[in-house]
Amino acid sequence: MTVQEVGQPRKRKEDARLLTGRTQWTDNLTRPGLLHVMFLRSPMAHARIASVDVSAARGMPGVVAAFSGQDFAAEQGSLPCAWPVTEDIVIPDHPPMAVDEVRYVGEAVACVVATDRYRAADALDAIEVDYEPLPAVVDMNEALASDSAKVHEAGNKAFSVTITSGDIEAAFRDAPVVIDRTYVQQRLIPSAMEPRAVMADTDGESFTVWSSTQIPHVLRVMLAVVTGIPEHRIRVIAPDVGGGFGSKLQVTAEEVLCLLLARKLGKPVKWGESRSEGNLTVHHGRDQIQHVRLAADSDGRVRGLQVGLLADMGAYLMLVTPGIPMLGAQMFNAIYKMDAYEFGCTGVFTTKMPTDAYRGAGRPEATFAIERVMDELAAELGMDPIEVRRRNWIRHEEFPYTTISGLTYDSGNYEAATEKALALFGYDKLRAEQADRRDRGDPVQLGIGVSTFTEMCGLAPSRMLGEANYGAGGWEHASVRMLPTGKVEVITGTSPHGQGHVTSWSQIVSDALGVPFDDITVLHGDTAIAHKGMDTYGSRSLVIGGVAVVKACDKVREKARRLAAHLMECSPDDLDFAAGAFTVRGTEQSRTIQELAYAAFTAHDLPEGVEARLDSDATFDPDNYSFPHGTHLCAVEVDTETGMVKIRSYVAVDDVGTVVNPLIVEGQVQGGIAQGIAQALFEEAVYDAEGNLLTTTMADYLLPSAADLPNFTLDRTETPATSNPLGVKGVGEAGTIASTPAVVNAIVDALRPYGIHDIRMPCTPERVWRALEGVRR
Amino acid sequence: MIPAQFDYERPASLAEACQALAEDDEAKVLAGGQSLLPLLRLRLAYPTKLVDVGRLDELKGVHDRGDHVFIGAMATHDEVLRAPAVASGCPLVAMATAHVADPAIRHRGTFGGSLAHADPAGDLPAVVLALDGVLVARSAQGEREIPAADFFVDYLESSLAQGEILAGVRIPKPGEGWGFHYEKFHRTAQAWAIVGVAAAVRRSNGAITEARLGLTNMGATPLRAHATEAALRGVELGDAVRQACEQAADGTSPPSDLHAQPDYRRHLARVLTHRAVRTAAGSP
Numbered sequence A: 001m002t003v004q005e006v007g008q009p010r011k012r013k014e015d016a017r018l019l020t021g022r023t024q025w026t027d028n029l030t031r032p033g034l035l036h037v038m039f040l041r042s043p044m045a046h047a048r049i050a051s052v053d054v055s056a057a058r059g060m061p062g063v064v065a066a067f068s069g070q071d072f073a074a075e076q077g078s079l080p081c082a083w084p085v086t087e088d089i090v091i092p093d094h095p096p097m098a099v100d101e102v103r104y105v106g107e108a109v110a111c112v113v114a115t116d117r118y119r120a121a122d123a124l125d126a127i128e129v130d131y132e133p134l135p136a137v138v139d140m141n142e143a144l145a146s147d148s149a150k151v152h153e154a155g156n157k158a159f160s161v162t163i164t165s166g167d168i169e170a171a172f173r174d175a176p177v178v179i180d181r182t183y184v185q186q187r188l189i190p191s192a193m194e195p196r197a198v199m200a201d202t203d204g205e206s207f208t209v210w211s212s213t214q215i216p217h218v219l220r221v222m223l224a225v226v227t228g229i230p231e232h233r234i235r236v237i238a239p240d241v242g243g244g245f246g247s248k249l250q251v252t253a254e255e256v257l258c259l260l261l262a263r264k265l266g267k268p269v270k271w272g273e274s275r276s277e278g279n280l281t282v283h284h285g286r287d288q289i290q291h292v293r294l295a296a297d298s299d300g301r302v303r304g305l306q307v308g309l310l311a312d313m314g315a316y317l318m319l320v321t322p323g324i325p326m327l328g329a330q331m332f333n334a335i336y337k338m339d340a341y342e343f344g345c346t347g348v349f350t351t352k353m354p355t356d357a358y359r360g361a362g363r364p365e366a367t368f369a370i371e372r373v374m375d376e377l378a379a380e381l382g383m384d385p386i387e388v389r390r391r392n393w394i395r396h397e398e399f400p401y402t403t404i405s406g407l408t409y410d411s412g413n414y415e416a417a418t419e420k421a422l423a424l425f426g427y428d429k430l431r432a433e434q435a436d437r438r439d440r441g442d443p444v445q446l447g448i449g450v451s452t453f454t455e456m457c458g459l460a461p462s463r464m465l466g467e468a469n470y471g472a473g474g475w476e477h478a479s480v481r482m483l484p485t486g487k488v489e490v491i492t493g494t495s496p497h498g499q500g501h502v503t504s505w506s507q508i509v510s511d512a513l514g515v516p517f518d519d520i521t522v523l524h525g526d527t528a529i530a531h532k533g534m535d536t537y538g539s540r541s542l543v544i545g546g547v548a549v550v551k552a553c554d555k556v557r558e559k560a561r562r563l564a565a566h567l568m569e570c571s572p573d574d575l576d577f578a579a580g581a582f583t584v585r586g587t588e589q590s591r592t593i594q595e596l597a598y599a600a601f602t603a604h605d606l607p608e609g610v611e612a613r614l615d616s617d618a619t620f621d622p623d624n625y626s627f628p629h630g631t632h633l634c635a636v637e638v639d640t641e642t643g644m645v646k647i648r649s650y651v652a653v654d655d656v657g658t659v660v661n662p663l664i665v666e667g668q669v670q671g672g673i674a675q676g677i678a679q680a681l682f683e684e685a686v687y688d689a690e691g692n693l694l695t696t697t698m699a700d701y702l703l704p705s706a707a708d709l710p711n712f713t714l715d716r717t718e719t720p721a722t723s724n725p726l727g728v729k730g731v732g733e734a735g736t737i738a739s740t741p742a743v744v745n746a747i748v749d750a751l752r753p754y755g756i757h758d759i760r761m762p763c764t765p766e767r768v769w770r771a772l773e774g775v776r777r
Numbered sequence B: 001m002i003p004a005q006f007d008y009e010r011p012a013s014l015a016e017a018c019q020a021l022a023e024d025d026e027a028k029v030l031a032g033g034q035s036l037l038p039l040l041r042l043r044l045a046y047p048t049k050l051v052d053v054g055r056l057d058e059l060k061g062v063h064d065r066g067d068h069v070f071i072g073a074m075a076t077h078d079e080v081l082r083a084p085a086v087a088s089g090c091p092l093v094a095m096a097t098a099h100v101a102d103p104a105i106r107h108r109g110t111f112g113g114s115l116a117h118a119d120p121a122g123d124l125p126a127v128v129l130a131l132d133g134v135l136v137a138r139s140a141q142g143e144r145e146i147p148a149a150d151f152f153v154d155y156l157e158s159s160l161a162q163g164e165i166l167a168g169v170r171i172p173k174p175g176e177g178w179g180f181h182y183e184k185f186h187r188t189a190q191a192w193a194i195v196g197v198a199a200a201v202r203r204s205n206g207a208i209t210e211a212r213l214g215l216t217n218m219g220a221t222p223l224r225a226h227a228t229e230a231a232l233r234g235v236e237l238g239d240a241v242r243q244a245c246e247q248a249a250d251g252t253s254p255p256s257d258l259h260a261q262p263d264y265r266r267h268l269a270r271v272l273t274h275r276a277v278r279t280a281a282g283s284p
């Protein structure tokens, strides 16, 4: 037991079960008498519903019930928005099933409940809906024009915010260099491996909801609030969940409606989506137009930054829709020092699927804009992009550092990460090759892109969430129980869906209690077992939930110490704890923690005031965010004849603080980089002018696979966070945040000699070719 | 998604299969299902009955028949890839098949299904067209031979009549001096071709004596690049080849979709044809 578990590349405890199919996906679960739900979805982006006739469907074989929005109107409530970012924000009523009006293609207008899915699907065809078309509102700029059709009565503006710090006018007045750019963060569709599914059942009094969700605890509270069913009569279970990326950080229409159907019918019901249904109705991500202005001195020093965002909310505000662009509000200034900063954001309603959290949530957008603009500054000054960054970033001896946007970065070392990345990448050699290809007029040009990013992780200090008007706290909870035989049961309020919490938490507990890794089990994702929690998103689980586990272990150890002192007739202060045993200092006398667990269980001889249990729980609420950072470098080859971009090499040096499990960290970074590259090169949700989603299948919405990506070279620096006792910073989103600008910077770098300064994402071969055609003419 | 109801039949012989199809106008042949099942699941097709011919031995196998290779319609892409007769007798088929989808799909999808489906974005129709393959169809009335040039009628439409089953394809073996290449342009490894070019080029003494070029996804059907074929005849390797390939998009009417607009596809056809011809001619 002398080996420290934290830091070991432990293979994941979860994997044998997951890989051999011994899984519990929601859509594989069943109940006696289970009925199947299918939703009829609006084919119109915007229309008044004149009538819905489900009577023919009710008569179809196998059909148990069919309902329209009218049938739910009295009980369905409104889907919640927990983050009203301003006082005067417009939060429209959001019925889980549309009653009078539909506002995006895919909105549910009716449902069928049948004895199997096939019959339910057949019966959908028999439902008649009479729509009176209203104009679609697809483009944000047009939506804000005074003559635009309205998505909601109150207009198309959800909210507007401006935040200023420093004298922005002075920063731009007489600035030798001003860079002015507009970037488009295209709309993305989160594509978790497991599509969403919900099952609901009732015993006549209480309800159980199984859902493929990231947030069983939040969901339970919200289902109670929305439906009026008392909270103590709702149990939510998130069984195995196959990925989320933010898309399952939501209270969905389908969850509410399945619960209401179980109540209406008194029977278990289940719904599972198809991939194309998911593309339409899983909340989407990104979708911003970013206007960025940066003022600098002629030596490259940044004076000020002005950001104006239009953020597409889609048709409604869902759980944290308006908060997503606001999560970027303090991140555009990134790792750079400057005199002044202004951030403005307008949330815009359109007749499209609502947007909400998607891996990185607001921070990838911010990072993209600043990292692109720093490259533009370098180009304008004829300076190396690394050098421009060096002249502006916070130096390692300056931490803790309070940025212009008001965050205090506790720790970091941008110099170290960058030096390491440059060496691994072979930066100078690649620059030489680039120059050579340019000289030769090679049809395949080389481009080099950098991104020196940071992010705010560990969402979040409850006090700060309160200041941001968020409707909940950001703490996390854990319980640790020693069982009579000396094994350990950990209950976490986080809700893993692919991150490997069971493994990492076991490593943490093993060190804290001196118990073997294999003797520890971790329970989660069921509100009847893990009764308290704030769930998993925003790279928060280890940073907050992991620390809660440590705190609970500390309490267990202290209880054990008192018991040990009593049994060995000494003072608790005379005991040393090491390798899972308390030893009376200077003697051979000791008790293992397993022996103490048994002694607590038999309770034959407990000291005064010690209960018959060796367990404890704890909540942790940090007093600051954590700030992972890193330097990513990407080299691309651009075929100037076809426009095809190929990633030639990719180096990432990340600083995520203390590493609990290097394998898991590497997995998160690998997947994250892939997802960020996907935004740069492949993915885009496209709506036509009538508001139809054109990318409903994977033939149109392109997800890259391993075959489309190079091997990434990964390394780390470790600058422990000072805001939590583990020194961890979070790694769930780092790769995604960093990689998108690194790739686009590389592409633009390859094309700059042609006079090209931007390619809109995704940088498809056709877009690259058209840009080249534009300048060749 | 969930398909509508249909009947399923798995006849024991090709004759029975022909019979089953003759009985029902709305019946469809089921081969590997890799194109048909997605259509059913999206409810874009509502056949009354699927006649599964996937296990009929009469339609399987790849055979060396002296002057041609006969590829059974139900040979899977994977079997075609591994067949020695293909490697030696019609290597262009193997080159293109290696680009079809991914290994899982190549184990189910069939050579015949790919042709009968008549998707101009499929990789194999342009290859069979370029190689002047002959498609052999069977029905209750007997056997019929259809030259590839007459087989592809329109988008997802072949000249197979209702009740006709594609039994296999005869691919003539090339003579001496031929080189081959299939150039596929796509954004992700498993995606369909935005444009593809199948090239068979015969060389003699540093000049091209003959070229046969098939274009993938440049119109409602696979197409031959006739103008470029003619322009290449007798041309020395070098800049003249590039010039000849400038005509590769002549007479095409490429589709417009999210991946490419027609003018870009025309441009790609020219660039890719040049690359394919050069590689096939052995002058990279």
Ligand SMILES: Cc1cc2nc3c(=O)[nH]c(=O)nc-3n(C[C@H](O)[C@H](O)[C@H](O)COP(=O)(O)OP(=O)(O)OC[C@H]3O[C@@H](n4cnc5c(N)ncnc54)[C@H](O)[C@@H]3O)c2cc1C
Pocket (backbone or CB within 6 Å): B028, B029, B030, B031, B032, B033, B034, B035, B036, B037, B038, B053, B073, B099, B100, B101, B102, B105, B108, B109, B110, B111, B112, B113, B114, B116, B117, B121, B122, B123, B124, B160, B164, B165, B166, B167, B190, B191, B192, B193
């Ligand atoms: C994700 C994915 C990616 C793909 N990517 C590619 C790609 O990159 N390139 C490519 O070329 N293909 C691709 N395909 C298609 C694949 O090659 C299929 O195998 C092929 O298109 C159809 O073959 P099948 O045997 O599955 O036919 P099926 O799907 O069973 O049938 C297709 C059609 O042909 C008819 N049919 C089949 N066999 C016969 C017959 N013997 N006689 C008469 N009619 C018949 C059927 O009735 C049906 O209308 C892809 C498929 C998928 C699912």
